[in-house]
Amino acid sequence: MTALGFLYPGHRAEDDYPRIEQLLGSDIRVDLIHTDPGEDTREPAALRALGSAGRFAEGVEALRLTGAETVVWASAGGGFAHGFAGAQEQVRTLARLAGMPASSTSFGFVNAARELGVRRVAVGAAYPEDLTALFTDFLRAGGLEVTGPPSPAAASPAEVAGWGQEEVLALARAADTPDAQAVLLPDTALHTAAHLGALEKALAKPVLTASQVTVWEALRLADRRVNAPTLGSLFTREPLVQV
Template identity: 50%
Template sequence: MPTVGFIYPDHAAEDDYPFAEQLLGPGFSLPVEHIYGTDLHAVPELLDLGSEERLAEGASLLAKHEPDVVVWACTSGSFVYRWEGAQEQVDKLAAVAGKPASSTSFAFVRAAAKLGLKRVAVAASYPEDVAKLFVEFLGRGGIEIVAMSSAGIDTAAEVGTLAPESVVDFAVFHDHPAAEAVLVPDTAMRTLGVIPTIEARLGKPVLTANQVTIWEGLRLAGTVPESVQLGELFQCH
């Protein structure tokens, strides 16, 4: 049974992970441990949140679960380091955990590649300066952004209070005719329960932060099960 451990910042939408575990069935374990810092969507605070020391603490907390893989479940706390810094971040996490490691930012790039996506729209909850760093990161991963929206929400806690219908509307409203998919990059946003609804309204895939984070962990663990509830990404074997 693969065990994928997730380091999650503070508290917001972490219940997406036990929900996914329930959807995937008894063969999968997705334990979550928390690290704490400010939940402000601002570059200095995000650099602190994703620091080597904080992630080492998260890896230590996950050790009791004996994970096969460890994933930093934070988009902004990884892409804010830019491509090379984010790679160094996961390399150090893998070294301290003694396990393969990744982060949500790389999960987006690899999930897009798995679906063969070249052009996407980004529906970001972040302030614009932070959202632009995500766009830059995707560009380094070979993805063209045809539209980018920024909701300007300052804290993860506020994002976590969004109602399901608001999440659906947010993703759908920020689609673009030239986009092959819509990307929603905030692990603080509770999305797993509404992915089928979003995809049905869009008529195209949606990639959300917690969805791709879970997929990336399972991919590294060597097994990604099919799940209609988790969207097209979990149906493209």
């Protein structure tokens, strides 16, 4: 049994995680610990406060009791809003507090793109323009090239959490460009686990989403590779895209 731990702020798309656990197989356990969500806002300063050492410490105490072997900070904005170097320090702090290998959703996107051999990516984010810019800066610092203009419209976390397949697909299509090798949907309030097959079929390229890469990153830390094609190209054994 491989036990994966996640610190997730609030309650938006947490039901993606048990769904992914079911699709991965019986020898993988997903343990989700909720942390203080703070203000319901997209403001970078508030997002940076989400992942403070104090809030991590509260979640880590509960996480240890689950027997988790790895931990991932499951907040995209709560990671990349710190910048690349700041997010690295955040992960080091989490690893020290938890006493286990640690990472974050933000680094999950960078590492997942590398796993697929992807360099050029499009970003579909229902973020304000300044927050989308911080994410694209983070990706560029991780060696990726971001194609296309910013997403056209922002939505609140509560709105995003209520979106179904039609809205998620519209977001991905609006972001996609002909030269993008993959489309990234970074919002951790977005339900995507049930839609990955439809997204990749419609766009004819890999689609990386927050809950998907978060779980994959935890598996990577545990040195596990799982073949689960219903979770998209990232969960097939061989990369499907070459640079």
